[in-house]
Amino acid sequence: MQERPLILVTNDDGITAPGIRALISIMNKIGEVVVVAPDSPQSGMGHAITVDNVLTCNPITIDDGPQLEYTCSGTPADCVKMAISEILNKKPDLCVSGINHGSNSSINVIYSGTMSAAIEAGIEGIPAIGFSLLDFKWHADFKQCEDFVKKITLNALLNGLPEGIVLNVNIPNLKKEEIKGTKICRQAMGVWKEIFDKRKSPFGKEYYWLSGEFVNRDKGQDTDVYALENGFISIVPVQFDLTAHHMIQKLNSWEL
Template identity: 75%
Template sequence: MSERPLILICNDDGITAPGIRTLISVMNEIGDVVVVAPNNPQSGMGHAITVNTTLRCNPITIDDGPQLEYSCSGTPADCVKMAVNEILNKKPDICVSGINHGSNASLNVIYSGTMSAAVEAGIEGIPAVGFSLMDYNWDADFDACRTYVKTIVKNILKNGLPEGVVLNVNIPDLKKDEIKGIKVCRQAHGNWEEVFDKRVSPQGEDYYWLAGKFVNLDKGEDTDMWALENGYVSMVPVQFDMTAHHYIKNLNTWDL
């Protein structure tokens, strides 16, 4: 029986994405890897789950390696549920999601399928982390990610994570020797200024493409955005208890 940790890998860019292929390669150095990932891109799906249509999850071989891989028709959160309840029939030692093509810093964590896979694992009581590279290109260079991914995963396996907490790690789009290290951060306060690009189809019907830009409203030097803008890997502990505990006392003063 293997003494190596059992590692579940998921993502939201799809099972063939270069980011997850890099992650698989790194995790094979640490433990026994099982991959359950979407069969097509699921970026921006957040914590959606499939309830009104069937799910398919089939073994697949994409490249050489000892890992076992399954291609799932569902969302990133579906992939974790499927892995735990149908494929592994037990909880892995850790769930590692990514490596995402593009930022999941600041408010992006809410929309992220990559982080939702990690959060779903956390809900299941599994230590979990999501990794993202600040480069949206399909052919992004993930080489600089390898050392930091390995270091952080080994630390999670050694130290564990508290119940209800997962890690959101973002890596700047820099060469390996340009990254200054890892900063433990809080999530920056920011928002998206959305723009809808309105067009007309050949049939004369209106349709829209969502566009826009992210605006960082936080000037703090302890945030993930500051770390990334200054050449550091950002690591934010994320909790999925969304209760605003500080406001409970105020609500109890209402005339209810």
């Protein structure tokens, strides 16, 4: 009998979030699952790691599934580091992060704890995928994307991923029968136009609530935002080598 793949599951919404519970259920049908996820929400943490405080990582039982689970006091990137260094006795065959409550398309990939966990796995040479559903509600319906998540995961296990590449998968908030399929895309060039709501505490101290509006500056039809707006699941191959290779030759022409 062929050995089932070892799959590491994590997220940024916290270990009790419905999104990760759905992802665990899907992965249990594919392989042996170990979960290491934050003990509280860590959205927007990016690739932060804990360097000025202690970390805890403890076994936990949340449901009666066959998976092994650990809750970590750190960030999503911390969770992957802890899993690899302290919990697993071998490198997993795949790391999946999510399913995130909300979009991680376009520039959101920079801020996303979900994607940072996947990228951390990729840095360690582990094939990795970040999954997101475009529904920020806590009780979002993740059943609509189960088959798609499973199919993409199986393809990643079968075909592998090149070193230095992870996948950013975003799923539109549509019924299963309304999703038109998948599109391989590039990341749209978009930005957040921040709005700071300035307030005063009862003691007269000023404080701010951050909000904002996403602005898509990219009109291309090959982007993740375009795919999602037109009913497709977007799959963007993401690299974590941030070198602007095309700029090296030009910089070498400077009189430095």
